[in-house]
Amino acid sequence: MITPVDDFLAAAVRTATPLALAALGECITERGGVINIGLEGAIICGALAATIAAGTVGGPLGVTAGFTAGALAGVVVTLLFALFTVYLRADQIITGTAITLLSLGFTGLVYKTVYGTTGVGLTIPTIGDVPIPGLSQLPLVGRALFAQPVITYALYAIVPFLAWWFVRTHAGLALRATGESPDAALAAGIQPRTVQALAVLAGGAFAGVAGATLVLAQSGTFVEGMSAGKGFIAIAIVVLGRWTPLGVAGAALLFGGASALQYLFQSLGWREVPYQLFLALPYVLTLLVLARASARSQAPAALARRQLTVG
């Protein structure tokens, strides 16, 4: 028997999946000392690229093509961001905002060019839920955690791997050192620029996959502006998650839950509460998180610094 609470938890995990993907990528980027406000742009570009690729290839292979294209699109968009911020040392906030606005406009243009103004007839393959036998029958969490698309399961491996990678590999140390003190990194024989560029591109790939997830695992179609602020929410999730992969995963779940709350209340019959209120909830949560000044204390010390090294 499926209860409204089961539905709510499943929806929370489902909504949290793209948020967690984007936020984990941003977590890598920020640990390297770069804040990518252009995340939103990478997500929407990933979504459109996934739509086109999956629709063109079609069939079961289409899903794989979609995710690949999404990741690539995210990398391409953040390549532009990396060029300006990491190599030309432009202001990260302004560059990121420009990338987001550019991407939102550009995807709209491409979408209309490819599919016409009506946008009808979008039939693209999607990724279905894969219930894990046994585990998905567990009470309460079974359906939420183990009857999800494969991309959600991938997170179960990515999150602990990243947590391990940050503290137990020299590459992870180099990334954190670059975000904390690029001068110290340089003196230790690390190339801070290269590290930052790779961190930004990795974040772009994650954001692109997040965009692909929106299309291939959730809506099944592309809508202009469908990223709907998820990039900014992901940035808030990184802050709330204190720049650690496990924290980020937990914070993403919280935001997923806030988004899914509307389904719960609707199914409970609280129809007198306007649903718009619940739509606004994740954004209100974002504001509250970003306003918590104390959260800054955990941030990488050299985050968003324009001058990389003194020398």
Next chain:
Amino acid sequence: MTASLALSLRGIHKQFGAVRALHDVTLAVRAGTVHALLGENGAGKSTLMRIAFGLVRADRGTVDVLGTTCAPPFTPSMAIAAGVGMVHQHFSLVSAMTVSENIALGSQGRYDPATVHAQVRRIGERTGLVLDPNARVSELPVSAQQRCEIVKALARDARILILDEPTAVLAPDEAQALLAWLRTFVAEHPSHAVVLITHKLRDALAMADDITVLRRGERVAAGVAHTFTEASLADAMLGPGERTHAVQQEVMPRVDAHTDSVGAHHNVITADAIDVRDPRNVLRVRGASFTVRAGEIVGVAAVEGSGQHELLRAVAGMLSIANGRLSAPSDIAFVPEDRHRDALLLDASLTENLALRDAGTRSGRMEWRTLATRTAALLTKRDVRARDAQVNARTLSGGNQQKFILARALDDAPPALIVENPTRGLDFRATADVHDALRDARDAGIAVLLYSSDLDEVLALADRVLALHNGVVHEVPRDRAIVGRAMLGAA
């Protein structure tokens, strides 16, 4: 026979914009020796060694490490691989990371803390440089941070150790121990070498086998240490005619301080068992009691991070005290150590910078014309070299910036003045000018509280000395050895 060269730099040229940093500089460091690289601030010592470590690229010239020429592009990772280790003046440690993470930084593959811990312990046993591998660097005292830098270099098999002003942050006993350790390092490994960047004649003569002197980017003297005297080194460092200042300042701290004979001077600042917490709520000063009287300079002697930063700001009214009683005038003048960050708007004119004083307490229209006249008068009176009152603060030399800051602080004759590292980064002449200005302020009846990380400066200026160790204040006699021990917490 001539020993082989561990490090050899030949014909190095380096230009930063319009500034000629290095001109045809040659440095030959023999294996098995400690080599002192001596010069004033801005002479090019650090730049030369940053070139040897690959942090700065020379415009011309060659770098040979242990007999191998390092072809450009020469990077720090190549320098480390070639056997060069550098201990920077402002340490290159990631303060949010642990000791072992810092030591592992820059390698490849998996990071296994246990392996690095064992390595840190091994180096500790072999060299006496003992460290807790799990400690977070931000929680270490400065001397331990420096040990961490050295261990980091040794962990990468450094055979040539470059230390940039290593004794500047240490108490005298710690500095002695470090210099003795460096001697052992080369004595035990005849193929190894140490380059000591310093501006202290005393350290160079006492510790080094060879000395190279730089002045304004050029090598002006080089040779075996015992062929030099303090006088000849000072001549080389400063150029003809500048020597008196330097020798006076470094070799014989001026003993002209007032003693208790100065009568009838009342307490201007009285601290009674005050506790001070820093903005992160860490207790930095514990139960400090002291007085500063009108017409005296009270010097604070402390190792970096002992609580002096918070103590000075509490007295200046910039930090509130957690406990105890503090009586101090409200219009204390405060001269912070970081003049670029905390004392000046570099891209504003001198007049505007003057107007900043007490800006928060005024309202209404700005009297720019009056302020400009006042600024111009101040420049003349205090001998600040600037074209006029309208030039940006950035265009002034460091010495003139500091003289301007002091002039501004003393403009309306405050009852008390607090200064923090007032001569950091200044050359000999500017240092002497600042010292004169502080003595003049004292003689004019101002109560002066001074902190300097250079113990000799404290001893040269102060009438009374407060030693600060780990947040606890003791008044001590003005004796270098006693003050040095008190800074380390030894009675």
